[in-house]
Structures are given as C-alpha cells and as structure tokens.
Amino acid sequence: MEVMKVLREKLCGEKVERTGRKKAVVFETMSFLVLAIAIIGVIIMLRVYLVGGAGRSFGLIVERHVEEGVRAGVDSVFYSTEERSGKTMLELIGISAYVGNDTVDFGPVVGKINVQKELEWRFDKIYGKGKWYLRAPNPDIKPDIQVVFVIDTSTSMCTKVDEMAKNLPFLIEDLRKIRKVTATIYLLLGGANCCTVGTHEDQGPIACSRFAEKEYLHCVGLTPSYCPGLGGGGQREEDWGNGIACAAKGGPKEGWADFSIRIGIPLSDEVPQGSECGGANYCCASDANAYGAQYIALQNGINASVKNNLIVFPLMGDPCMTVCDLQSNSDVFMQTQCDCKNLVTQYMNEIASATGGKMFNLKDPKDVVDAIGKVISSVTPTRKPQLEAGTQPPTGVDLRSVTVPVPVSLSGVYTTAYIYEWS
C-alpha cells in the first residue's frame, strides 16, 4: 500500500512537470512564430508604404506630364494654321460648325478645306494614329441666305415682274422670321414698257421703281459699266447668262457674306441675249459646237456661278403666249420665243445642274412667288450633327480628356470641342 501511495505521488508530480514542459515548448514555438510574423509584417509595410508610396508619387508625376502633354497637344494643333487659308484650326472648327460640314469652301482662290483631314494628320503626328478622338457638336445654326435675281426686262416678262414686285417683299419678310434672308434684284438693261393685253393700257416700264426698297430687298439696274460684255451680239435685256455671271462675281448689294447660302435666280422666257439670236432667228446655239453668242453667255454664267458657289435656280416663264406691244399698240403672239422653248429649257437645265440648282417651269405668272419660296426652302443644306475626327475610344482604356470652347464667330455662339487621348 505504501509503495503504491509513493508511486502515485511520484506519478502525479511527473505529470505536472510534463505538462509544464509541454507548455514551455509551445510558448517558445509560438513566440518565434509571432516574431517571424511581425518581421514579415514590417517588411510588407515597408514595401507598401515606403517603396509603394514613392512608386505612386512617381506615377502621379508621370501622369501630370502626360496630362500636360495632352493639353499642350491640343494647343499645338488648335493654334497651328492651315496654310492655304491662313486660319488656325480653332477658327476652322468654328467655321465648320457654322456651315455644318467637315469641308469648308473658301471660294475660288483658296478652295475647299477638309477640316477633319487637317485635324487628323496633326493629331496623328502628336498623339499617334488610333490614340485620339475629337468631337465638336455643330450648334443649330441656319446660315444666312443671299438671293440674287437676274430679271429679263423684255415685254413678255411684264406680268411676271409685276407679280414679283407685289409679293416678293411679303415672301422675304415671312422667311426672315425663321432665318436671315436678303434679296437683290438685278434688272437687265432695257426696261420694256408694259401694257395690258387686250386694252393696251400703259403699265409703265419694268424698272426698280416697282420694287419697294427695304433693308433686306434691293433693286439694281444691271448696266454695261457694272457688267461689261452684257448683251454681246444680242439683246441686253434678255442676257441672263452674262447677267448671272456679273451677279455671281459682284454679289448682292451688301456683298457676299462669308459662308452664306448663295442663290441665283434668272427669270426669263428666252435664251440668253434673246431667242431671236441677234435677229437671225435660228436658235443655232442648241448645237454646243456652234459656240453661238447665246451659248457663250450661258457658259459665262455657269463658270462664274461655280466659282462663286452660286446655286442657280432658273425660272422659265411660258414663252408661248400673247403679249401686249405698246409700240405697235397690238397684241402679239411670241412665235420665235415659242419655237425656242426647248432650247430655253435645255439651257436653263444646264446651268441648274452645273451649279446644284433646279429649273422651275412657270405655267402662270402667279407661280413666280411660289417658285421662289420653294427655291429658298429647298436649299437648306443637310447639316452634320458634329465634327468628328480620329478613332472612337476603345472600352477599358484610361482616357484623358481636354475640353476647349470653340467660338463660332460668324454666328456669335460657342461650341465645345471634346478631345480624348489614350495610350
């Protein structure tokens, strides 16, 4: 029993000692692990805050340089000039926004300039091809419309001119409620005395006095001093070919405005310089190879119109009609003019298609004003919603953007150019 008791006590003591040693080993291992974790933690912290911080600062500095570079790139391109027009790219974007088209026509000397292409080669060189995109919304601008009329003043035009004189001011006034429209009427030299068919009542000559002068409506007599070569070998009062050439070159009374829509409306029922063809009455100019004076006058009109961006909409009065001749105090059927109707149609169509216009065949003198209204509303050009250049940004890239206000100086408004760059 005693032995058992002693052994039991010893066994208990050993157990306590064994447990204590076990704990000590565990604590030793744990403390080493804690130390190792602490050191690893310190290393990670150093890496993250010390080096990582410097790396982040470096990234920020580089990003600042890139941002400055993108802005400088925009300045560099926008203030560089297009060498034919001498205008800066910023001005060209403004003009393109005004006309609502990427291509701006600066007339016969400078020619057409594609603003999109001019931007593209510059930005491609600076940012790299496919690394940028520009968008400049075109504001809702309706460019000014300037109309020049060239009116045949022979006897057969009396009723048409009368209609025009009565109604044109109202038509222009109505149109001006929506947009700026001005009209200048050039009366070809001659000015026949008008009279009423049947009664032969004197109606006075076709002259500017018939048109009430207004701020937006002017009438000017087209004299040889203003328009050399007028009439040529035929009749001046019917030379709408050379007449439209002079109107295209000289412009309306106020002069051509920059980037306005220019419309030319010859109103006649004969070929230029008269269907009598200088009294020969052979309508020879129907053969273009003959180069008759009439055809040359037409060509002068076409060439000058094309050079000056004049869109020609000829209005052809009915040549097969009876007119009052005050001189003989009788009514006369215009046989010669009627014979040349097809030739007049051909000439008028030719100038219309060469300039982007359309010929109107007036069946009744009262149709004049309707036709003019149709002409003016038909020339409203299709405007692009915005100027776009470069490549649409791909998804998932970091974009840097610059926004630049662009003055549209011709209309007094601003648009905004948004430029995006990515690398």
Added chain:
Amino acid sequence: MKSSVKNSIKNFRNIRKMKGQKGQLSYIIKPLSLVMTIVLLLILYNSIQNFGNRERQAQQGLDLTADATNILLVLANSEDCLAYRSAVTQGLYANIVDVTKLNSFAAKYSDSEPECARSLDFGWRVTVIEFKRSAGTTIEGSKWSFGANEFSRDSAFRNSLDFSIPVAIRYSDKLTRAGMMQVHLVDGELEKISGMLDWYCEMFKSNRFTKGSAQIMTSYPLSFNTTDGELCSMSKEKSCRKMWCPIDFEEIKSGGTYILKMNYADGAMVVKS
C-alpha cells in the same frame, strides 16, 4: 495488487524516458529559434536597406521627371523663354512658341542652358522639331536645338530621361505650325556640382552670402577651364559645363568626397577643397 504495482512502475519508467526526450527537444529548438530569429532580423535589416535604396532611386527618378516636365512647360509658356506674346492683345498663348525666339536661343545657347529654364540639379538639351505637310505626307520641317551639349559620363553619370511636349511654332499671323519640343535631361555628378556652384555664384552676386561650403562627391578629377569658363570632369572622355561665374578653382586631382569652401572676391568665385 501485484500487477497494478508492476504497471505503475512501468508507467513511471516510461515517463522518465519521455522526460529525457523532452529535454533533448528543448536543446534543439532553442538554438534553432535563435538562429532563425537572427536570420529573420538580417532579412529585415536587408529589406530596410534595400527599400531605402529603392526609395532614394525612386525619389531621384521623381525629381528628374518633375524637372523634365517643368523645364518643358517653362520653355513653352514663359515669355522670358520661348512663349509668344501678342503685340496686339499683350496676351501670352499657352504652348505657342515664337520662331524668332527659337532662332535666337538656338544661336545663343548652342552649348549651355538658357537662364530662364536652368535646372541646378540636372543638365539638359532641348530639340524643337516642326511638322508640316508635303505631297500628302507629314514631314519634319525645321529643327532647332539648344542647351548643354556635354554631360557627365561613365561613373559620374547617374540617370537620364527623354521627355517631349507638343508646341505650336508661330511664324506670323497667318502661319503657325505644330511641332514637338523634346528634352534630354541628365542626372550626373558634373551637373550637380556645377549647379551647386552656380547657385552659390548667384547668392554671392546678390550679396546674400559672403562665403559657403558644401560637400561634393566626384568620381573623376575636376578642373576649371578659365578660357571657356567651363567646369570639366576628367572621365575617360572629358566633359565640361559652362558656368555662370568666373571661378578660381583649386583643381581636384582624384575622385572622392570633398568639402568645397567658397567665397567671392574681385568678381570671381574662389573655390578651395
């Protein structure tokens, strides 16, 4: 009873045996822990050193990058440098450089940096290239270059950087061309030492200091060429930098760390090591 006594004795012996083993284990673990702790501490020390170096390098790169951007912006936007000022509006235009100033800088600063954008830490040379269109392709037109044309070499060279910024080059009201201004910036011993001397020169000239001292580190002998006013580092190939002040410079005949003592007398800076 006998068998239980026998078992107890057997247990007691086993425990004794285990106790011996535990004692042996503790003898292994303790030194092992100590060795591993030392190893960990060494790793920590090494990491701190390593990170410190990397941070210093990053800082140097940071300074170099920041200076490159600043130099380009100052050149393109400061009226004292190349920026164009309109005679009509008296306004400066961002990043538009005047071609007459460009021509003048290219002629005047063919081998040194202009004062308007001088860096006291780094040396640089700038090249301006214009772009134009010819026969449907974009070509490089005129080219202008100015700034230092010699930099620290070999062991004296630390780092360099090439950065560029777009500019517009204005010839007249009707002609401005797009272009690019590129800077080659160099971090080296010669640039640091000459920058420090130039800084002291300015301080002496403006009477802000009468004397000063600074510690420098050079890998190569240094001398001053009084004829050209250049401080030269005698690396395998000599490289020199123009200084702002005439210097009476005591030649440094071998590489090392020196403390330079400077003062200003009779319109020249006296530098002794």
